[in-house]
Amino acid sequence: MNSIMKKFILILLCLFIFPISAQPTFKVEPISGNINTEFQEFGPSISKDGLELYFYSKRKGANYTDLYKAIRKENKWSIPMPLEELNSPYDDGSPFIFENKSSKSILFSSNRDGSKEFIFPNGKIGVSRDIYFSDFKNNVWTEPKSLSGRINTSAIEENPFLSGNTLYFTRYPFGELQKAKIYSSVYDGRNWSEPKPLPFPINDDSSNIAAIVSDDGKEILFSSNREKGYGGYDIYRAKIHSDNNITIENLGPEINTVGDEAYIIQNHSNNSFIFCRKEPGKSYDIYEGTEISEKDISEMLKIRNKITLNNIYFERNSSKILAESEPALDKVVEFLRKNPDKKVKITGHTDLTGDLDANKILSENRAIAVKEYMIQKKIDSNRIFTEGKGSSLPLINSDDDFASKKNRRTEFEILK
CATH class of the missing domain: 2.120.10.30 (TolB, C-terminal domain)
Known part of the structure; x- marks a missing residue:
C-alpha cells in the first residue's frame, strides 16, 4: 500500500x-x-x-x-x-x-x-x-x-x-x-x-x-x-x-x-x-x-466534547473497574474539576458476544460504576448521567477479536 x-x-x-x-x-x-x-x-x-x-x-x-x-x-x-x-x-x-x-x-x-x-x-x-x-x-x-x-x-x-x-x-x-x-x-x-x-x-x-x-x-x-x-x-x-x-x-x-x-x-x-x-x-x-498535539484527555474533551475510551477495563462479566483504568478516568475527572459548569454523559457499550439483555444490563452497570468512581473523586452526582447501550451500537458488525476490542468501549459526552 x-x-x-x-x-x-x-x-x-x-x-x-x-x-x-x-x-x-x-x-x-x-x-x-x-x-x-x-x-x-x-x-x-x-x-x-x-x-x-x-x-x-x-x-x-x-x-x-x-x-x-x-x-x-x-x-x-x-x-x-x-x-x-x-x-x-x-x-x-x-x-x-x-x-x-x-x-x-x-x-x-x-x-x-x-x-x-x-x-x-x-x-x-x-x-x-x-x-x-x-x-x-x-x-x-x-x-x-x-x-x-x-x-x-x-x-x-x-x-x-x-x-x-x-x-x-x-x-x-x-x-x-x-x-x-x-x-x-x-x-x-x-x-x-x-x-x-x-x-x-x-x-x-x-x-x-x-x-x-x-x-x-x-x-x-x-x-x-x-x-x-x-x-x-x-x-x-x-x-x-x-x-x-x-x-x-x-x-x-x-x-x-x-x-x-x-x-x-x-x-x-x-x-x-x-x-x-x-x-x-x-x-x-x-x-x-x-x-x-495531544496533551491529555482533558484537553481533548475541550476540543471534541465527546470521546471514546477503549482503555477502561473491568473484571470479566463484571462492573468492577480494574486499577489500570484509573489514569484515564482521572483525566476526565480533572476536566470536570476545571470546568464546574459542565456535565457529562457516560455511555457503556459491549461487544456482540453473549445475551442481548445481559449485555445491556452489564453496560448500564459499568456506566454506573464509572459514575460512582467520579463521585468518590468529589464530582457532584447531579453532573453525571449514565446510559447502557449493550451491544446495540457496534462500531464494527463482527464478533472477532479485533471488532470485539473496539466495540467494548466507554463514551464520555460533555453536556452544555
Missing part, C-alpha cells in the same frame, strides 16, 4: 481503534479562508504541495456549476477563481488533480457539448455528465477531452479518482442518485477496460459515491447513505483482506453527523484531511480535519 495513503487511513482510524492515550486529536472545522459561501461547495481536490485547492460550486447568478481554484499563501486561502480554460457553458464538477515530477493533469465531470445523450420517457433528449481530462502544459490547461466510451455512457459519470492505472468513479442513471454505484476500470496503456462495479458490501442497495483508494486497492474510503449511519451520507472505510473478504466501517461521530458527509481527500502536505459536509438546512461546505 502507498505509505502516504496508509498513514492517512491510520490517522483517521486511530480516532476509533486505539486507546485514547495513543490517539492523535483532531479539530474538524470549516476550511479557513475564503472558500465557503452561502452556495454549495463540492468535491475538493488538492495539489501534492497543499498550495492549490480545486473544487466546484454554483455561485451567485450562475445557472450551472463551475470548477474553481484557490491558492494558499502565508497559510491563507485566496479568493477562489473559476478555471475559465476548463469551464463550459454547462455543468463542470468533480475535479481530481494528479501530478508527477514533470506534469499535472485533471479529471473532471461535465455535461458540456459532446457528452453522451439519452432520451427521456417523454421523448425529450437529455445530456449526461461524462468524465473529461486535461493536461497543464506551458502554464495553460489543454482542451478537455472525453474519456473512452467504455467509461462514459448515457448515465451520469462523476467523482473520478485515479490510483496507478486504475480509475474509480461513480455512475448512476440520470436523476437517480439513489442508484449510484462505484466502478473501476483499468488502463493498459492504450485502452480502458470495461468498468465493473465494486463488489458487495462496498456497493449495496444504497447510494455509494466518491471513492478514494490506496495504490494496492486494499483500503477504500467512500460515502454512502446506507442504513444505521449517523445521518444522510456518511463516510465509510472498506478493507479488503487477503482472502478477499471485505469489512466496512463507519468513520464514526468524529467525522459523520446528522447531516451529509462526502468527498474526502488527503492533504499530503500536512496529513490533514478535507471533506464536504452539509448540515441540515444549509448548503454543502468544505471542512478540514487537522491534528492537534
